[in-house]
């Protein structure tokens with residue numbers, strides 16, 4: 001791989017990669033060649049050949065070749081040549097004097113993405129867009145982040161599950177439900193693995209996790225909404241309250257960000273110009289009502305007192321927390337029952353509140369978590385209170401009829417975490433293939 005060249009000794013080498021740039025000068029040609037690991041400069045010409053005593057004309061300059069002049073950006077080539085260390089070469093301190101260059105697959109000369117192309121053109125040509133080093137880095141970061149989370153789960157003895165994405169009912173709000181034809185009937189795309197991760201508690205799995213797709217028929221064009229996103233879900237048994245869930249949540253976030261910083265901190269600094277911060281524990285916790293009071297005292301009134309924090313309110317409370325505690329994360333806790341789903345457990349001291357929280361990272365919600373109601377008669381009553389038909393929830397309610405431990409968990413949008421971690425303007429920048437109301441291709 002190209003990144004390994006700097007550590008090798010001078011001598012013959014063979015490398016493959018994409019042509020990123022060709023500089024054609026009068027007596028010398030330069031090519032920047034890139035693979036997924038890095039870039040290297042190739043050189044043709046500019047040096048005198050070793051004079052051949054048998055042939056007096058052999059000390060001429062190596063000729064330019066039209067093969068090189070005509071290389072288009074993105075052409076995939078295999079090169080054989082001499083590796084030479086040269087401190088003056090900015091790109092990794094090495095260059096390769098080309099001996100042979102073979103075009104493996106040529107690229108059309110018209111690059112569909114121009115330097116000033118907007119996000120839509122870039123997404124149309126996502127495979128070309130993903131060749132950019134910063135885009136490649138996003139997905140290496142994602143791999144490291146998820147690996148670190150998995151290490152925490154596995155060390156704690158959690159079980160990884162894959163839950164079905166075709167369902168017979170809604171799992172969250174009915175308003176955001178995709179309906180699909182299903183033979184003679186209909187099915188719905190899973191909005192969340194909520195019911196099935198709770199089923200694992202009734203099944204005696206204890207701690208479980210899933211990283212998988214979630215679908216929301218959200219006709220929304222904001223920077224943080226997609227119609228399909230990757231949901232990081234976990235659920236654990238034998239908790240005392242949502243505090244236990246928040247502790248696991250903190251542990252996972254700190255492990256993920258530490259691993260990313262350790263492995264990619266320098267590259268993130270170089271390519272995104274940011275210093276990644278690993279948060280300290282515990283993260284600040286503020287009850288929602290108090291958070292609304294804080295932003296109000298600072299001059300912003302959340303539009304609806306009986307609703308969730310709006311995006312502007314989230315930004316403001318995050319700014320307050322950053323200023324007061326120097327922290328990028330804040331748990332907003334004690335949500336009112338009116339804005340929480342039926343399966344959240346209510347607070348035993350104040351039944352108007354739930355044992356639930358949202359986690360806000362740099363001013364945007366990345367997660368919802370809660371202790372779940374595990375007592376069947378309470379759960380059923382809460383469902384009815386929310387206008388739901390217990391008959392339709394039959395399979396779910398059955399989980400609670402045969403003994404289930406107290407439990408809780410959270411769901412966290414992977415794409416939002418990456419967007420905020422890398423301070424990107426939209427989840428489109430950090431989603432392999434974004435799906436929105438206007439985008440089903442590629």
Ligand code: AMO
Nearest residue numbers: 192194216225226229366367368369409410411413
């Ligand atoms: P909630 O609906 O809050 O909770 O979703 C959890 C997290 O998923 C992400 N998310 C989205 N990301 C991108 N585009 C969307 N349209 C979108 N919708 C949600 C957010 C959000 O915080 N079952 C509960 C979780 C639980 O209690 O375990 C749930 O789904 O980051």
